[in-house]
Amino acid sequence: MFDEPESDPRPPGRASASDGPSGPKAAPARAVSRPTAAQRAAAAVLAPEPSRLDVRQLDERKLSVLRAIVQDYVGTEEPVGSKALVERHNLGVSPATVRNDMATLEEDGYIHQPHTSAGRIPTDKGYRLFVDRLAEVKPMSAPERRAIRHFLDGAVDLDDVVARTVRLLAQLTRQVAVVQYPSLTRSTVRHVELLALAPSKIMLVLITNTGRVEQRIVDTPGPVGETTLADLRARLNARAGGRFFPDVPALVEDLPSSFEPAERANVTTVLSTLFESLVEQNEERIMLAGTANLTRFGHDFPLTIQPVLEALEEQVVLLRLLGETADAGMTVRIGRENEYEGLNSTSVVSVGYGSGDESVAKLGVIGPTRMDYPGTMGAVRAVARYVGQILAES
Amino acid sequence: MFDEPESDPRPPGRASASDGPSGPKAAPARAVSRPTAAQRAAAAVLAPEPSRLDVRQLDERKLSVLRAIVQDYVGTEEPVGSKALVERHNLGVSPATVRNDMATLEEDGYIHQPHTSAGRIPTDKGYRLFVDRLAEVKPMSAPERRAIRHFLDGAVDLDDVVARTVRLLAQLTRQVAVVQYPSLTRSTVRHVELLALAPSKIMLVLITNTGRVEQRIVDTPGPVGETTLADLRARLNARAGGRFFPDVPALVEDLPSSFEPAERANVTTVLSTLFESLVEQNEERIMLAGTANLTRFGHDFPLTIQPVLEALEEQVVLLRLLGETADAGMTVRIGRENEYEGLNSTSVVSVGYGSGDESVAKLGVIGPTRMDYPGTMGAVRAVARYVGQILAES
DNA sequence: TTTGGCACTCGGGTCAGCCGAGTGCCAGAA
DNA sequence: TTCTGGCACTCGGCTGACCCGAGTGCCAAA
Numbered sequence: 001m002f003d004e005p006e007s008d009p010r011p012p013g014r015a016s017a018s019d020g021p022s023g024p025k026a027a028p029a030r031a032v033s034r035p036t037a038a039q040r041a042a043a044a045v046l047a048p049e050p051s052r053l054d055v056r057q058l059d060e061r062k063l064s065v066l067r068a069i070v071q072d073y074v075g076t077e078e079p080v081g082s083k084a085l086v087e088r089h090n091l092g093v094s095p096a097t098v099r100n101d102m103a104t105l106e107e108d109g110y111i112h113q114p115h116t117s118a119g120r121i122p123t124d125k126g127y128r129l130f131v132d133r134l135a136e137v138k139p140m141s142a143p144e145r146r147a148i149r150h151f152l153d154g155a156v157d158l159d160d161v162v163a164r165t166v167r168l169l170a171q172l173t174r175q176v177a178v179v180q181y182p183s184l185t186r187s188t189v190r191h192v193e194l195l196a197l198a199p200s201k202i203m204l205v206l207i208t209n210t211g212r213v214e215q216r217i218v219d220t221p222g223p224v225g226e227t228t229l230a231d232l233r234a235r236l237n238a239r240a241g242g243r244f245f246p247d248v249p250a251l252v253e254d255l256p257s258s259f260e261p262a263e264r265a266n267v268t269t270v271l272s273t274l275f276e277s278l279v280e281q282n283e284e285r286i287m288l289a290g291t292a293n294l295t296r297f298g299h300d301f302p303l304t305i306q307p308v309l310e311a312l313e314e315q316v317v318l319l320r321l322l323g324e325t326a327d328a329g330m331t332v333r334i335g336r337e338n339e340y341e342g343l344n345s346t347s348v349v350s351v352g353y354g355s356g357d358e359s360v361a362k363l364g365v366i367g368p369t370r371m372d373y374p375g376t377m378g379a380v381r382a383v384a385r386y387v388g389q390i391l392a393e394s
Numbered sequence: 395m396f397d398e399p400e401s402d403p404r405p406p407g408r409a410s411a412s413d414g415p416s417g418p419k420a421a422p423a424r425a426v427s428r429p430t431a432a433q434r435a436a437a438a439v440l441a442p443e444p445s446r447l448d449v450r451q452l453d454e455r456k457l458s459v460l461r462a463i464v465q466d467y468v469g470t471e472e473p474v475g476s477k478a479l480v481e482r483h484n485l486g487v488s489p490a491t492v493r494n495d496m497a498t499l500e501e502d503g504y505i506h507q508p509h510t511s512a513g514r515i516p517t518d519k520g521y522r523l524f525v526d527r528l529a530e531v532k533p534m535s536a537p538e539r540r541a542i543r544h545f546l547d548g549a550v551d552l553d554d555v556v557a558r559t560v561r562l563l564a565q566l567t568r569q570v571a572v573v574q575y576p577s578l579t580r581s582t583v584r585h586v587e588l589l590a591l592a593p594s595k596i597m598l599v600l601i602t603n604t605g606r607v608e609q610r611i612v613d614t615p616g617p618v619g620e621t622t623l624a625d626l627r628a629r630l631n632a633r634a635g636g637r638f639f640p641d642v643p644a645l646v647e648d649l650p651s652s653f654e655p656a657e658r659a660n661v662t663t664v665l666s667t668l669f670e671s672l673v674e675q676n677e678e679r680i681m682l683a684g685t686a687n688l689t690r691f692g693h694d695f696p697l698t699i700q701p702v703l704e705a706l707e708e709q710v711v712l713l714r715l716l717g718e719t720a721d722a723g724m725t726v727r728i729g730r731e732n733e734y735e736g737l738n739s740t741s742v743v744s745v746g747y748g749s750g751d752e753s754v755a756k757l758g759v760i761g762p763t764r765m766d767y768p769g770t771m772g773a774v775r776a777v778a779r780y781v782g783q784i785l786a787e788s
Numbered sequence: 789t790t791t792g793g794c795a796c797t798c799g800g801g802t803c804a805g806c807c808g809a810g811t812g813c814c815a816g817a818a
Numbered sequence: 819t820t821c822t823g824g825c826a827c828t829c830g831g832c833t834g835a836c837c838c839g840a841g842t843g844c845c846a847a848a
Contacts, residue, residue, distance in 0.1 A: 081810050094822050099811070117810050117829045157610065191589055193599070205599060205607070207589070213599070213609045216551065291685060292703035309686035475841050488791055493842070511798045511841050 062101045064091060066110055067134040069102075070122050074370055079119030124335035124369060127347070131332050131373050138374040140382040144172075148386050155390065158182075158211035162287050165363065165387050170290025172379040175367035176312065178350075180322050181285040182210035182360040182391070184277075189240045189248060194233045194270070199223035204273060208245075210360055210391055218273045220266040228263045232270065249275050286318050297368050307342030308366070317342075322362035325350040330377055335369045345369060349376050353384035355392035363387070456495045458485060460504055461528040463496075464516050468764055473513030518729035518763060521741070525726050525767050532768040534776040538566070542780050549784065552576075552605035556681050559757065559781050564684025566773040569761035570706065572744075574716050575679040576604035576754040576785070578671075583634045583642060588627045588664070593617035598667060602639075604754055604785055612667045614660040622657045626664065643669050680712050691762050701736030702760070711736075716756035719744040724771055729763045739763060743770050747778035749786035757781070 068089040072080040082095040082102060091098065102120055105111045110126035113119075122130065140148070151168055155161040162179050169177035187208035195203040202218045235255055240248045256267045291312065294305050311317045317340050324339070325331045330351045336344050347369045352359025363384055365376055462483040466474040476489040476496060485492065496514055499505045504520035507513075516524065534542070545562055549555040556573050563571035581602035589597040594617045600608045629649060634642045650661045685706065688699050705711045711734050718733070719725045724745045730738050741763045746753025759774055 079810090083810075095810095096812095096822055096824090097820085100821085103812080113811085115810095115828090115830060117808090117827090119810070190591065191597070193587060193589060195585055195587060195601070197584065203585070203601065205587070207591075207597060207609075211611070213607070215601075215607045217605075289707065292700060292707050295700040295703065306686060306689040309689065313683065313686050473841090477841075489841095490791055490793090490843095491789085494790085497843080507842085509797090509799060509841095511796090511839090513841065 061091070061093070062105060063129075063134060064089070065098055065101045066105055066122070066126060067130060069105075069111060069120055070126065070130045070134070073121050074372055077370065079114055079121050081119035084119070122370075124337065127334045127369055127373070128337075131334070135374045137330075137381060138378040140378055145382060145386075148172075148382060152386050152390050158213070161211075161387065161390055165383060166287045166289040169363065169365060169379065169383050170293065172383065173365045173367065173376050174290070174296065175293050175365045175371065175376065176288065176290045176308075177363070177365050178318055178322065179287050179363040179387075180319070180361040181287070182208065182212055182354075183284060184208065184212070184214070184245050186244070186354075186358060186360045187212065188242055188244050189237075190242075192233065192236045192240060192274070194229050194236075196224065196226070196229055200266075202229070202270060204270065204277075206274075206277065209242075210355065214277055216273050216277055218270050220269050222262070222266055224263065224266045228259065228266070231259075232267055284315075284319050286315055286322075288312060288318070293367075304345045304368075308346060311340055311342040312366075321348060321366075322350055322364060325352060325362045325364065327352055327359055330381060331364075332373065332377070347371055347373075349373070349380050351380050351384045353388045353391075355388055360391070455485070455487070456499060457523075457528060458483075459492055459495045460499055460516070460520060461524060463499075463505060463514055464520065464524045464528070467515050468766055471764065473508055473515050475513035478513070515764075518731065521728045521763055521767070522731075525728070529768045531724075531775060532772040534772055539776060539780075542566075542776060546780050546784050552607070555605070555781065555784055559777060560681045560683040563757065563759060563773065563777050564687065566777065567759045567761065567770050568684070568690065569687050569759045569765065569770065570682065570684045570702075571757070571759050572712055572716065573681050573757040573781075574713070574755040575681070576602065576606055576748075577678060578602065578606070578608070578639050580638070580748075580752065580754045581606065582636055582638050583631075584636075586627065586630045586634060586668070588623050588630075590618065590620065590623055594660075596623070596664060598664065598671075600668075600671065604749065608671055610667050610671055612664050614663050616656070616660055618657065618660045622653065622660070625653075626661055678709075678713050680709055680716075682706060682712070687761075698739045698762075702740060705734055705736040706760075715742060715760075716744055716758060719746060719756045719758065721746055721753055724775060725758075726767065726771070741765055741767075743767070743774050745774055745778045747782045747785075749782055754785070 065085065068085050068091065069080050072085065072088060082098040085091070085098055086093065086095050102111065105126070106113060106120065109123055110129060111120040112123045112126075114121065148168060152161065152164055155164050158181070162181055166177045166179040169179065184206075187210050189206070190209050191205075191207040193205040193207070195205065197203050197217070200220045200223045202220060202224060204216045204218055206212075206214045232255070235258075236252060239251045239255075243251060252271060255271065256264045259267050291309070294308060297305055297308075321338070321340065321343070324333070330349065333348045333350075335347060338344060338346065338348060343366070345368065346366050348364055348366050350362050350364025352362050354360040363380070365380055367376065459479065462479055462485070463474050466479065466482060476492040479485070479492055480487065480489050496505065499520070500507060500514065503517060504523060505514040506517045506520075508515065542562060546555065546558055549558050552575070556575055560571045560573040563573070581604050583600070584603050585599075585601040587599040587601070589599065591597050591611070594614045596612045596614060596618060598610045598612055600606075626649070629652075630646060633645045633649075637645060646665060649665065650658045653661050685703070688702060691698055691702075715732070715734065715737070718727070724743065727742045727744075729741060732738060732740065732742060737760070739762065740760050742758055742760050744756055744758025746756050748754040757774070757778055759770055761770065
């Protein structure tokens, strides 16, 4: 598991990476690159390892060139040429040399030239290499960390925590931020409450250890007695309390049989509503912020912004997006590595967060492929950590 | 209360409307025009009333011209000229005549010419007149109504109702939709639940008659006994149940004194947390959908879209926006009539909804000033009605 | 008061030409 | 073998000239 994703098969015997099967679309690239990205980003490798087979001797410098191109392009948003490059970064070589390197890099598919007489811009593959090997995650500064901490500490509520987190993330990265509510399936039951609203109408309230509260109204087949309700409530809590939600159905399966026949149907109805809430993952919720940052996408953004906005409207798309996040480490998906087509011109940086070691949900950022990866990754990681702490405290 | 908003003071003795004080900005115009809009839109006036003083004899036709201009411009998004106008609408007069009328309309500030050699486009004032006197609210078709009904009926949850409503509205109008959750201040208490999470940690759950559920965690000064909790719960519900939230504080004010001294501090803490939840109107929540429709704004939308997106990010702005909605009838705010500057190039159509006659919250649509007012108003009204029904049923 | 006619305006599109950033290649130097 | 300076070449984008046509305003006549 140490290969570079999708190297162009054209120059044979040169870029001799142990390529995975070169599938047609994005999926394979993503699958391969994901863990790599996570590991390397976390370790903040800057390529001092014994240089790999897929990289020629000279590559030390070529990599610097690529890094410089990415940095400049991210900054200026304009194709960067050889001359400007040697001026801004002291590469110690002449523009002509850089041009040769650029030619190689282009041949290998890391950069690309919009027009013959223009500078180069990084390709998705170029960004990938940059993220995997050329960039360190930029840690937040102490004042920034303090600000994050302070901002999140004011939350009164799980809703509030999530809302603050997502706004914070959007503000820090100046991009679109997405935060998933702690998943029910990874939470434990803190309390189940049953309230009689009417003779045969019960409100079911679920409270999780992460502070999430879900409610459902249950129409029971017949009226439910107060004692039955109290009884059921007590037994439910005794059995399910502290347990993980997915385990609950099995634990309370036999409850109906312990009630009088007249009440069994009611109890069964309540339980099945409960299970539905647990199983149906449509209970996954998501919060979004920073859409206004989409306008900073670039000159041509009217074209790219629409599909992105559409994607953001679809909870399902966002959930799937976050769902693809690796459980451990940070996931970076660049451009076409994204499964959803509308996001092909964006990159997604996401990470799990949780109160302990376990990740209970994901959060992330969506921005143009041309984005400040080190900074974004730093912000995402920092925010995730702090949210985890906040959740653990409450 | 029957005047046209901000008529240009230039032609004196002609447009002899009883103008309000012509303030510098939008505020006065809005204040004046709002009730007018609501009344007239509701009554669907088409100007058969005895023609007003501010309109000359000829105006019957001039109004038709204005109406035609609005309709064409909304359709084509391009300045409309005299020739095209007579071709598309059979006005029974020649282009030259129409040109004369247009000159008058422009003089009076209803339409405007982007360039000397271009057609005309309506001004905010022109749209205002259109909405107030020239357009009928377009009712939904029977199949549309059925679809609305059907779509909303599937909701399981207040969250779900709101989510479905907002998406529906965005889809119907192809614009940005905003729905406010039923306001706490206009709801009654269905149930208050107190749960002991830890010895001195209580979860407070509020359930309203509109199905809204709010929770808060209360850290009490000392441990709370189970009996105290049950006692407090029972008394709270007895006193507050069925009452409007704003009335609750007064009704339970004296509760602490009926508890043992040791528990009083705890009870007071719980109650004050309860009050905070009720009073702080930051508990107003809002849901948004259809942001992707912003891309249909127009050619120049990169300029206009950013401030709009920013406005939509700010819950406060949206709440204020909806807050300005009249309690009865539909409110239409056009362009600069909107207080918030970022929305100066948009129009907002909003209306209250509620389970009975009372409106418990507002919903609306935000679109370009150049929008299909009759259709939008029809959709907004219809959706509001159905949501009201759904809420009444649950 | 309406209409046809007419001169006028001006935005937008097309085309040629220029400029300059940036390239690729090559021959010579290290 | 690798780097470098030089040089010819490309081509996107800007500028200015030009034209076209939609649309107007005005005027005189019906």
